[in-house]
Amino acid sequence: MIKIKILPENVLLEVEIGSNLLNVFREKGIDIESDCGGKGWCGKCKVRLAKGKVTELNDVEKRMLKNEEINRNIRLACQLFLIEDNIEVEVMNKNKKIEIVTNFLKSREGKKNPLVRLKPFKLEPPSLKDQRSDLERLSSIDTNLHFEDLRLLRNLPHLLREYNFEGKLVIFKDEIIDIRDRNFKSIYGVAFDIGTTTIVGYLLDMNDLREVDIISRVNPQRVYGSDVLSRISFILQNSDGVDILHKVLIRTLEEIILEFSKRNHINLDDIYAISIAGNSVMTHIFLGISPEYISYSPFSPAFRDSLVISSREIFSILPKAKLYIFPLVSGYIGGDIVAGIIATDLLREKGNILFIDIGTNGEIVLKVEDRLYSCATAAGPAFEGGNISCGMIASQGAIDHVWLKDGKVFYSVIGGGEEKGITGSGLLDAISVMLELGILDSKGRINDEEFYIGKIKITQRDIREFQLAKSAIRAGIEVLMRNASIGYDKIDKIYIAGAFGNYIDKENALKIKLLPPISKDNIFLVGNSSGMGAKLVLLDKEIIEKAKEISKKIEYIELSSNSEFNKYFVEFMYF
Amino acid sequence: MEILREIANSVIAGNKKRVQELVNKALEENISLEEIINDGLLAGMGVIGERFKRNEIFVPEVLVSARAMQAGMDILRPLIVNSKGIIKGKIVIGTVKGDLHDIGKNLVSMMLEGAGYEIIDLGIDVSPEKFVEAIKEHNPDIVGMSALLTTTMPQMKVTIDTLKKEGLRDRVKVIVGGAPVTPEFAREIGADGYAKDASEAVELVNSIISKK
Numbered sequence: 175m176i177k178i179k180i181l182p183e184n185v186l187l188e189v190e191i192g193s194n195l196l197n198v199f200r201e202k203g204i205d206i207e208s209d210c211g212g213k214g215w216c217g218k219c220k221v222r223l224a225k226g227k228v229t230e231l232n233d234v235e236k237r238m239l240k241n242e243e244i245n246r247n248i249r250l251a252c253q254l255f256l257i258e259d260n261i262e263v264e265v266m267n268k269n270k271k272i273e274i275v276t277n278f279l280k281s282r283e284g285k286k287n288p289l290v291r292l293k294p295f296k297l298e299p300p301s302l303k304d305q306r307s308d309l310e311r312l313s314s315i316d317t318n319l320h321f322e323d324l325r326l327l328r329n330l331p332h333l334l335r336e337y338n339f340e341g342k343l344v345i346f347k348d349e350i351i352d353i354r355d356r357n358f359k360s361i362y363g364v365a366f367d368i369g370t371t372t373i374v375g376y377l378l379d380m381n382d383l384r385e386v387d388i389i390s391r392v393n394p395q396r397v398y399g400s401d402v403l404s405r406i407s408f409i410l411q412n413s414d415g416v417d418i419l420h421k422v423l424i425r426t427l428e429e430i431i432l433e434f435s436k437r438n439h440i441n442l443d444d445i446y447a448i449s450i451a452g453n454s455v456m457t458h459i460f461l462g463i464s465p466e467y468i469s470y471s472p473f474s475p476a477f478r479d480s481l482v483i484s485s486r487e488i489f490s491i492l493p494k495a496k497l498y499i500f501p502l503v504s505g506y507i508g509g510d511i512v513a514g515i516i517a518t519d520l521l522r523e524k525g526n527i528l529f530i531d532i533g534t535n536g537e538i539v540l541k542v543e544d545r546l547y548s549c550a551t552a553a554g555p556a557f558e559g560g561n562i563s564c565g566m567i568a569s570q571g572a573i574d575h576v577w578l579k580d581g582k583v584f585y586s587v588i589g590g591g592e593e594k595g596i597t598g599s600g601l602l603d604a605i606s607v608m609l610e611l612g613i614l615d616s617k618g619r620i621n622d623e624e625f626y627i628g629k630i631k632i633t634q635r636d637i638r639e640f641q642l643a644k645s646a647i648r649a650g651i652e653v654l655m656r657n658a659s660i661g662y663d664k665i666d667k668i669y670i671a672g673a674f675g676n677y678i679d680k681e682n683a684l685k686i687k688l689l690p691p692i693s694k695d696n697i698f699l700v701g702n703s704s705g706m707g708a709k710l711v712l713l714d715k716e717i718i719e720k721a722k723e724i725s726k727k728i729e730y731i732e733l734s735s736n737s738e739f740n741k742y743f744v745e746f747m748y749f
Numbered sequence: 750m751e752i753l754r755e756i757a758n759s760v761i762a763g764n765k766k767r768v769q770e771l772v773n774k775a776l777e778e779n780i781s782l783e784e785i786i787n788d789g790l791l792a793g794m795g796v797i798g799e800r801f802k803r804n805e806i807f808v809p810e811v812l813v814s815a816r817a818m819q820a821g822m823d824i825l826r827p828l829i830v831n832s833k834g835i836i837k838g839k840i841v842i843g844t845v846k847g848d849l850h851d852i853g854k855n856l857v858s859m860m861l862e863g864a865g866y867e868i869i870d871l872g873i874d875v876s877p878e879k880f881v882e883a884i885k886e887h888n889p890d891i892v893g894m895s896a897l898l899t900t901t902m903p904q905m906k907v908t909i910d911t912l913k914k915e916g917l918r919d920r921v922k923v924i925v926g927g928a929p930v931t932p933e934f935a936r937e938i939g940a941d942g943y944a945k946d947a948s949e950a951v952e953l954v955n956s957i958i959s960k961k
């Protein structure tokens with residue numbers, strides 16, 4: 175074993191000699207950016223070697239690092255192996271404190287039909303004349319209820335007698351999942367939106383059906399790569415990969431639950447329902463199922479239907495709760511989208527509506543009359559600032575908006591202060607401004623050599639990356655419209671969900687042709703629709719049926735084999 | 750010759766009809782096939798490749814120009830009796846198994862065609878076995894593989910290993926590319942070359958062929 179110190183926090187670690195530095199960070203839970211997951215093409219996992227000797231600078235590092243950086247002893251953690259004792263390194267890029275979208279456009283009244291509820295009971299104690307079993311006695315309260323849990327059955331005889339045959343049943347859907355004393359009042363539920371980049375938890379009081387608290391976190395799997403495919407790639411290369419990614423995810427979810435409990439003085443035992451909305455890959459990993467076969471053609475998921483399972487299968491801290499998992503539609507249209515369709519009430523709304531969730535993948539749903547068409551298009555990381563020379567995820571120091579006033583360029587920076595980079599929404603605005611000023615032509619060529627917003631330079635390559643991302647989304651929209659045989663004038667509304675979607679300027683999104691031409695008044699930035707859907711299912715158990723219906727009804731159009739996609743993809747690269 | 754320069758310029762402008770007219774006119778004027786192709790069509794594509802590399806133009810412009818070039822080629826191809834001096838080499842290309850991205854690979858194919866190579870495009874989702882078959886059937890100088898997914902990159906190694914097993918590895922040079930592929934990865938899996946973009950692919954192929 176050798177010692178390594180991480181600066182500036184001075185964290186001291188003992189590691190095996192010959193360890194890879196990125197792996198050390200992952201194992202010890204030390205935060206570092208690593209978009210490509212150690213493949214050697216993103217150059218994000220920079221560290222400064224302050225002391226000691228490691229393996230020599232290799233070709234990947236020579237290619238990815240500037241000379242000036244090499245002179246300052248900057249190295250890439252993914253390429254380094256620790257071969258000597260007493261090493262000190264400083265992490266250059268930590269995963270930023272991401273601005274996480276937790277809100278939803280409209281507040282939705284759930285029907286008073288919660289997924290988990292309390293039901294008081296008072297039973298006749300057994301006697302020689304009435305020798306029915308404890309369970310029969312209990313079941314006689316309501317024949318619609320059923321009972322499955324052996325653990326509870328083991329405790330039942332004692333509990334009934336301890337409570338003098340009077341108490342409260344905890345009912346999840348129609349299943350008796352616990353028995354509490356008659357004074358017991360407060361039960362809670364937690365809704366999780368598990369995104370590739372961020373995780374949001376909502377604590378709900380299931381008695382008054384209200385939201386009590388929200389906690390959001392960066393998905394801890396980010397050190398294994400920024401997009402779902404990099405995560406799967408890690409799984410393919412490590413026999414215990416699913417296990418590792420599953421564990422880091424569950425640990426963070428448990429931390430959120432523990433934090434809820436502490437902050438709000440709630441007993442963990444009083445949390446009885448958890449709902450999970452995530453994309454297909456995140457849902458697989460949450461359950462500990464390998465998502466390998468989603469990652470290449472023909473992209474088949476292990477399961478699609480919604481699941482209800484015992485929380486102890488996943489969370490050691492919650493032995494008695496039940497988990498509801500949203501159903502999936504396909505390998506790339508997941509439970510987050512089904513939840514989003516529920517949150518926006520797409521099926522019940524009138525007219526033709528486009529629902530778009532924009533992230534590294536763009537999921538698009540088009541509702542035309544009572545049909546739902548969907549596709550998943552691969553935008554790439556540009557909207558989240560990835561692959562952009564000065565790109566940043568929406569976080570402190572990022573330019574998030576750019577605009578023109580009297581011919582002059584203005585911009586805003588998240589958290590105020592000096593600009594350190596630019597977000598996808600900032601870049602979208604910048605492009606619109608550049609088009610306006612004639613610095614950029616409609617084909618995407620920058621006429622002037624350089625264009626700066628404050629200190630941030632927008633390069634020709636950045637524009638090209640953005641063109642790919644923008645056009646992938648727009649081409650997906652066009653393909654769905656063609657499938658549904660409708661024209662632009664027939665689209666009544668557009669809902670845009672997702673983090674990037676929450677910050678975009680509608681007018682600019684129309685101008686650069688990310689969105690089809692409709693009035694900007696009919697475009698709504700809805701926020702975290704997946705989180706909202708996850709909350710709604712806790713408040714109204716009928717949503718379980720609705721989600722099932724949606725996942726069955728929705729038609730999935732595979733773009734990989736769609737010849738029209740390529741045509742539109744090329745066409746809409748222009749602005 | 751003025752008309753050849755005009756052909757090149759029409760390829761650059763992506764004017765398919767004009768290219769066809771001019772190629773026919775050049776034939777009437779008894780200009781040699783070799784000259785029409787090399788100094789007209791391919792010269793135009795060469796400029797496009799350069800501009801693409803410098804990011805001055807993007808995918809749509811390259812595609813339009815490539816189509817114009819191909820329209821000219823379509824007229825000339827039936828007339829080629831002796832391909833010496835016209836076809837510089839033969840390349841089998843495809844996107845690896847499990848991967849269905851083809852825009853980048855198509856661009857590479859067009860650029861190589863525009864540099865005077867004969868392309869046998871196996872399309873997408875190409876299994877190692879299909880590569881093997883194609884090598885046996887077409888006897889190419891070079892095999893090119895494209896992958897756009899981190900999860901399908903390993904298929905490149907599987908294919909190379911299959912070529913070894915089939916005793917074909919020494920008959921061809923293998924080149925690889927695609928957004929997540931790196932030169933180090935190419936070396937690691939035992940490929941003969943890596944290209945970052947379509948014009949680099951042309952340079953790479955030229956250098957491999959010239960060494961042959």
Ligand code: B1M
Pocket residue numbers: 401403404469470471506534535536550551552553554555639642643646733734735739740743808842847848849850851852853854856857892893894895896897898899900924925926927928929943944945946947948950
């Ligand atoms: C032989 O020698 C050589 C030499 C050089 C070679 C070469 C071979 N091959 C390429 N080159 C080089 O030269 C070319 C020209 O200069 C270059 O080719 P490129 O292909 O790099 O460049 C092209 C000219 C333009 N680039 C592209 O055409 C790719 C653009 C993006 C947006 C993209 C597209 C368009 C598509 N996609 Co896909 N797609 C993305 C891409 C994200 C991005 N912003 O880049 C990427 C690659 N896709 C991805 C994903 C995840 C997927 N995609 C999928 C599907 C699709 C569409 C069908 C929607 C469409 C493909 C259409 C088609 N017929 O090709 C799915 C899988 C399909 C499959 N099994 O292949 C799906 C799995 C998921 C999904 N939601 O659809 C991501 C991969 C992530 C990773 N870590 O691996 C991705 C980076 C986007 C993302 N979400 O992050 C060089 O790489």
